[in-house]
Amino acid sequence: MLAANPKMRCVVCYARISFDGRAKDAHGIEDQHRELGEKANGFEWLVVYRYTDNDKSASKEEVVRDDFEQMLTDLTAGRTPEGYPIHGVMAINDDRLYRRPGDWERYLRAFTAHPDRVYYDSNGHQDLYAEGFEVKGLVGVAMSLAETRKKQRRSRTSHRNRAIRGQSVSAWRPFGWDDDKVSLRPAEADAIRKAVKDVLAGASLSEVTAQWKEAGFTTSRGNAFQYATVKQVLLNARLCGYREIVGELVRDEDGQPVVGEWEAIVTPKEWFAVVATIRERGRGKGQSPGGVVHKYLLTGVLRCGAVREDGTACNNKMTGVKANDWVSYSHGYLCKKTVDGGCNKTYKRGDETDKHVSTLVRAKLKRDAAAAAKDVPEWTRDEELESAVARRRALEQRWQTGQIDDETFFRNLSPMDQLVKELRADQAKHLAMVAAAEAATADIDTEWEAKTLTQKREMIQNALLAVIAEPGGKGRKPFDVTQLRPVWRSASA
Numbered sequence: 001m002l003a004a005n006p007k008m009r010c011v012v013c014y015a016r017i018s019f020d021g022r023a024k025d026a027h028g029i030e031d032q033h034r035e036l037g038e039k040a041n042g043f044e045w046l047v048v049y050r051y052t053d054n055d056k057s058a059s060k061e062e063v064v065r066d067d068f069e070q071m072l073t074d075l076t077a078g079r080t081p082e083g084y085p086i087h088g089v090m091a092i093n094d095d096r097l098y099r100r101p102g103d104w105e106r107y108l109r110a111f112t113a114h115p116d117r118v119y120y121d122s123n124g125h126q127d128l129y130a131e132g133f134e135v136k137g138l139v140g141v142a143m144s145l146a147e148t149r150k151k152q153r154r155s156r157t158s159h160r161n162r163a164i165r166g167q168s169v170s171a172w173r174p175f176g177w178d179d180d181k182v183s184l185r186p187a188e189a190d191a192i193r194k195a196v197k198d199v200l201a202g203a204s205l206s207e208v209t210a211q212w213k214e215a216g217f218t219t220s221r222g223n224a225f226q227y228a229t230v231k232q233v234l235l236n237a238r239l240c241g242y243r244e245i246v247g248e249l250v251r252d253e254d255g256q257p258v259v260g261e262w263e264a265i266v267t268p269k270e271w272f273a274v275v276a277t278i279r280e281r282g283r284g285k286g287q288s289p290g291g292v293v294h295k296y297l298l299t300g301v302l303r304c305g306a307v308r309e310d311g312t313a314c315n316n317k318m319t320g321v322k323a324n325d326w327v328s329y330s331h332g333y334l335c336k337k338t339v340d341g342g343c344n345k346t347y348k349r350g351d352e353t354d355k356h357v358s359t360l361v362r363a364k365l366k367r368d369a370a371a372a373a374k375d376v377p378e379w380t381r382d383e384e385l386e387s388a389v390a391r392r393r394a395l396e397q398r399w400q401t402g403q404i405d406d407e408t409f410f411r412n413l414s415p416m417d418q419l420v421k422e423l424r425a426d427q428a429k430h431l432a433m434v435a436a437a438e439a440a441t442a443d444i445d446t447e448w449e450a451k452t453l454t455q456k457r458e459m460i461q462n463a464l465l466a467v468i469a470e471p472g473g474k475g476r477k478p479f480d481v482t483q484l485r486p487v488w489r490s491a492s493a
């Protein structure tokens with residue numbers, strides 16, 4: 001059955017938790033076995049048995065390690081209790097195996113009772129048949145050269161294990177959370193929540209950065225926020241309570257994201273959406289267009305609707321101007337000077353014009369958002385995903401119970417993993433779409449007020465090609481909204 005892959009080996013794993021002086025490593029057994037299992041997969045070794053001694057110190061003479069003894073018996077016999085051949089042994093550290101010289105010698109004797117076995121621990125693959133390993137047994141504990149190094153290694157690997165369990169691994173307090181890394185710092189958490197909403201609604205990361213700086217926030221290391229650090233904060237799955245390692249969500253055995261022990265700031269849906277938005281923009285046009293900072297909402301949007309004496313429309317862009325001191329509003333819009341090609345006649349008071357055009361655009365945004373929310377189709381691949389996960393599990397079970405051989409198992413595992421991964425990516429993309437649609441229907445009026453002038457201008461220009469401002473005629477007349485004619489962008493534009 002193993003002939004198909006010459007590299008294939010049936011190995012046993014040994015894990016032990018000791019309480020001899022170290023801070024106790026609860027969960028340690030589970031972690032040791034998981035790490036070994038991952039390594040074994042990488043080597044295309046099959047873990048056929050797991051020996052576990054818990055809460056025992058191998059260095060105490062009086063302690064009998066049941067599974068250790070069992071393993072020695074099995075190694076000598078060459079088979080696991082279920083009858084699998086034993087081609088090798090894996091342990092996190094060799095000191096998990098021995099604490100007393102006697103243990104190591106007995107282990108070595110049992111191990112070498114059969115030829116060609118493999119042994120792996122954190123020092124790597126080792127040839128236990130080579131001379132010198134007996135010596136290690138004799139003076140091993142004393143020279144345990146590695147003791148300090150091993151402790152460091154343990155702390156490194158425990159980093160990943162903590163992550164898988166959903167515990168915080170960051171050395172620094174993450175922005176948004178308190179020193180305990182679990183509870184929130186309300187002001188920072190609010191800022192993050194607002195930033196997520198703003199970005200979903202079209203704000204740029206630069207704008208968020210500026211807002212955070214202005215509000216006096218610094219990174220948890222006390223540095224001023226920059227574009228990159230803000231982006232880092234928003235892209236971290238921690239925001240929605242999910243744990244990630246180097247940019248990949250950590251998932252449990254059932255494939256669900258591991259939820260951390262800390263409080264979440266946004267929902268997973270919102271987080272998926274903001275990540276999708278930021279990534280999408282990164283691929284797209286990049287920075288917001290132009291460096292011109294406009295002082296008035298409708299400069300360049302309003303066009304003069306006056307008809308000249310020769311019958312042609314003026315149609316020049318109107319510019320924002322400061323209003324005269326004696327009027328109650330601060331600015332107005334005026335057609336260009338005649339030297340610039342305008343008629344310089346049409347004038348609209350700024351406050352009312354801004355208000356009216358904003359109202360029109362908001363109304364359109366609401367209609368569009370409602371339509372968009374309706375347009376997001378259901379994600380129809382739930383069953384496909386469930387079935388893929390179930391099939392993968394069934395495959396594992398059939399392999400574990402010996403119904404299929406190893407070669408068949410690994411040949412089928414890889415495409416199944418790939419399919420599950422693809423379906424999950426598709427699901428995440430869909431979630432992002434739904435969230436974006438929902439975010440868009442959320443209180444548009446309130447959000448509008450919170451936007452910067454740049455954001456509002458962008459949204460207006462996305463909705464409108466122009467607003468034609470017809471002249472009000474001679475004399476002072478009340479503001480008349482019917483003289484403002486919006487020219488909408490077509491739906492397809």
Ligand SMILES: [Zn+2]
Pocket residue numbers: 304305306314315316335336342343344345346
């Ligand atoms: Zn004009």
